[in-house]
Amino acid sequence: MKFILRLLLSALAVVVLSKVLPNVTVDTYTTALIVAVALSLLNFIVRPIMVILTLPITIVTFGLFLLVINAIIIKLADHFIDGFTVSGWLWAIVFSLLLSLLQSILFSVLKGDKKD
Numbered sequence: 412m413k414f415i416l417r418l419l420l421s422a423l424a425v426v427v428l429s430k431v432l433p434n435v436t437v438d439t440y441t442t443a444l445i446v447a448v449a450l451s452l453l454n455f456i457v458r459p460i461m462v463i464l465t466l467p468i469t470i471v472t473f474g475l476f477l478l479v480i481n482a483i484i485i486k487l488a489d490h491f492i493d494g495f496t497v498s499g500w501l502w503a504i505v506f507s508l509l510l511s512l513l514q515s516i517l518f519s520v521l522k523g524d525k526k527d
Contacts, residue, residue, distance in 0.1 A: 416521060421447035424513040432509070434502040438494035446495050449488045450510075458484060481507035 422443040429437040437443045461480050462469065469476040482503035489497045497503045 413521075417518065418444065418447050418451065420517040420521065421450070421510075421514055424510055424517060425450075427513065428506060428509055432502065432506060434498040435506050436496045442492065442494035446488055446492055449492055450484065453484045453487055457487065478504050478507070481511075 422440070425437055425443040425446050426440065429435045429443070437446065458480060461483065462477070465476055465480065482500055485497055485503040485507050486500070489495055489503070497506055
């Protein structure tokens, strides 16, 4: 149940960012949900492989190359999903940074609802 709620919050973040950023578009709410699922799958499968393969350059750049890896993940989702477009690498980096920030805020609210 928590995983589904996190996916819905991620889809909400994608929709919000598509309304705020001028070069990011999402056609429908269903597309936003598909983008959230695709990003979670790409982050689970592709991102660790890319991090391992680019470890030397990541170390040399003090971890800043991870921004490029995030942009590649966003552009992969852009390539595979019709109705989701991010025009340009700079906008992919901005989208990934803002998506991470917005997701961390939304997920912290989700954690705050948990009563022990």
